[in-house]
Amino acid sequence: MDFKRVFKSERATRKFTNRKVNEEILADIIRQAQYSPSLLNSQPWRIYAVMGDKLAALRKEHEARSLEGIKPDEDFATMLSLEWDTFPSQNMATMGASQSYFYHKRLALFNKANNTMFNAQCVLYLTIPKESPAWSVFDLGIFAQTLMLGAINEGLATMPAHSLVSYPDLVRKYAGIPENESVGMGIAVGYLDRAAEVNKPIYYPERLPLDRIYKVSK
Numbered sequence: 217m218d219f220k221r222v223f224k225s226e227r228a229t230r231k232f233t234n235r236k237v238n239e240e241i242l243a244d245i246i247r248q249a250q251y252s253p254s255l256l257n258s259q260p261w262r263i264y265a266v267m268g269d270k271l272a273a274l275r276k277e278h279e280a281r282s283l284e285g286i287k288p289d290e291d292f293a294t295m296l297s298l299e300w301d302t303f304p305s306q307n308m309a310t311m312g313a314s315q316s317y318f319y320h321k322r323l324a325l326f327n328k329a330n331n332t333m334f335n336a337q338c339v340l341y342l343t344i345p346k347e348s349p350a351w352s353v354f355d356l357g358i359f360a361q362t363l364m365l366g367a368i369n370e371g372l373a374t375m376p377a378h379s380l381v382s383y384p385d386l387v388r389k390y391a392g393i394p395e396n397e398s399v400g401m402g403i404a405v406g407y408l409d410r411a412a413e414v415n416k417p418i419y420y421p422e423r424l425p426l427d428r429i430y431k432v433s434k
């Protein structure tokens with residue numbers, strides 16, 4: 217696919233079809249993502265794919281906990297500060313306040329999508345060692361983006377979601393992740409359900425004007 221098209225196609229997918237993801241394609245995408253740069257070539261990332269019966273069982277427990285209102289306990293939340301600066305906070309508030317998407321009856325759709333893990337048929341969990349500098353979180357982010365663009369290039373849709381790692385103990389149990397790794401991020405990979413209401417582009421979250429984020433000094 218044309219690179220610019222790949223880039224522009226990257227949108228959150230909140231409902232996937234039941235179509236399975238080919239394991240060889242998945243391995244290829246991950247192999248490609250390994251070309252991502254990392255500090256001193258440290259390659260701190262590890263990737264755990266969960267699918268089939270394991271994912272069905274994980275989804276069941278995830279949904280039950282979400283509906284019970286059990287508080288998320290993400291690994292990165294304990295690793296990094298949750299106090300946000302006003303700049304990203306304002307962006308999040310703008311998104312929430314101005315987009316009816318998250319309100320009224322669509323809020324229920326949004327919550328259901330998150331609670332049911334977007335009906336994903338494959339979730340990739342990305343980890344770094346618990347003992348990691350902030351650089352490794354940066355490296356993991358680069359890896360994740362390369363992975364997602366590679367998936368989109370293969371005609372797949374992606375959904376990076378912290379809600380997928382709300383309950384790291386569940387993820388560890390089903391993905392076989394050892395205690396000395398932080399469950400950093402979950403990325404659902406699969407096929408876009410075009411008919412799903414939650415995927416209908418009522419609005420696209422806009423980005424800030426360039427001059428709000430970019431400054432040239434010369």
Ligand SMILES: Cc1cc2nc3c(=O)[nH]c(=O)nc-3n(C[C@H](O)[C@H](O)[C@H](O)COP(=O)(O)O)c2cc1C
Pocket residue numbers: 226227228230330376377378379380421
């Ligand atoms: C680190 C990260 C965590 C996210 N967590 C969630 C999530 O838990 N649930 C969700 O519905 N969307 C989640 N998203 C998707 C964002 O809301 C979405 O990327 C953003 O609103 C911009 O929309 P777009 O990707 O469709 O352009 C997450 C995205 C990222 C990068």
